[in-house]
Amino acid sequence: MHKAKRFTIKDVAREADVSVSTVSHALNDTRYVKAETKTRIQAIARQLDYNPSKLAAGLRKKSLNMIAVFVANIESQFFAKVLKGINRVALSHDFHTMVVNTFYNQAEEEKIIENLKNQLIDGAIFVSGFDNRHCIKRLHDQGFPFVLVARKLDKDYPSVLVDNFAATRSAVGYLSDGGHRKIGYLTMDFKGKKTLTERFAGYRQGLKDCGLSFDPNRVVIGAPDMIDEMEKSYLLCSKHFRARPWPSALIAATDHLAAGAYAACKEMGLKIPEHLSVVGFDNLPLAKFLDPPLTSIKQPKEEMGAYAMEMLMKRLSGEKIEKKWMMMDTKFIERKSVGPAHASMPAIPD
Secondary structure, eight states: OOOOOOOOHHHHHHHHOOOOHHHHHHHSSSSSSOHHHHHHHHHHHHTTTOOHHHHHHHHHHHHOEEEEESSSTSSSHHHHHHHHHHHHHHHHHOOOOEEEEEEHHHHHHHHHHHHHTTSSOOOOEEEEEOOOOHHHHHHHHHHEEEESSSSOOTSSOEEEEOHHHHHHHHHHHHHHHHTTOOOOEEOOTTOOOOOHHHHHHHHHHHHHHOOOOOOGGGGGOOOOSSHHHHHHHHHHHHHHHHHEEEEEEESSSSSSHHHHHHHHHHHTTOOTTTTOOOEEEOGGGGGGGGGSSSSEEEOOOOHHHHHHHHHHHHHHHTTOOOOOEEEOOOOOESSSSSOOSSSSOOOOOO
C-alpha cells in the first residue's frame, strides 16, 4: 500500500502560480490578498487537502494556544477532577493544556516556572502544591498570565479557593456535637503549603471553640512529598495508633489519607465507626466506595478548574477581572464513617 502524498504550502503555491508568502497570507489572513487570488488559493488548498501547520502558525505569532497546568500529583483524584474542569473550558476556547506533574518537587517546579517565559505558552494554572511564593511573584511582576487553584498567596493574584479553615473548624464542631472529645488529625507535612496549613489551623480552632484541649499525640504528620498518600497514610497510622493514645475520631486532611487510615484499622481489627469515626476532605469519587462510605468535606473540584480557566481566558483577552479571589463553597457530605464516641477501645494487636 502506497502512503498518500502529503501536500505542502509549496505545492499550493505552484498550483496557484503565486509565491509561498502569498499562500501563507491568504490562508492565515496576515496580510491583504486580492479576493479573487485568495479564493483561488483556498480552493486549491481544499483540493490538495492542505492543512497549514499549527506549529508553524504558532511560531509566527509566538503562541500555540497552550496553557501549562501545574499539578503536584497526577495520580490524585483531586487533581484529575480539577483538570477535567480546566480542559472542558480550554477546549471551548480552542486552547489546549500541557500538564506539568511536579510530584511535590519544589525545585523542579521552580525550574519549569523560570523557563515558562521562554516557551510558546500563553498562560499557566497552578493547582495546589507548594506555595512557591517568590517564583509566582516573579511571574506576576513580569506580567505573565496565570491563575491559582487551591493555592492561597497574594490578593493581587487571580485565585480560585475554598475556605479550608472554616471547613475543618466546622468538622470538629460536628464531631464534638456527636459526643467526641478526643479528636485526632491526619495530614501531610504542611510547611510551605498554605492550603494544608489552613486546614490544620481550622482543626485547632475547632477544638478551642468546643472547649477541647489540643493534644499533639493525636496528630499524625507525614512527609512533605507523600506521593502515594494512601500507602504512606496506612503505614503512618499503623505505627502511630499502636504507640500513642487512640482518638475516638479522626479528621484527615484529604480523602486519600483517610483511605490509608481505613486500611490500618482493618489490619488491626478495628471497625469504623464503632472504634474510630473518620472524616475526610475533598469528597473524591473513592469516598462513597470505601467501607463504610466516608463522610467528607466536598470541594467543587471541576467547577474550580472551569472557573480558573475562564479567569485565565479573560486575562489573555485583556478583559478586566472584577473579583480576583473567587471563594467557592464547601459542603459537608454525611455518610457512614461517623458514629457516637466509643466508651472503650479494644486491645490493638502487636
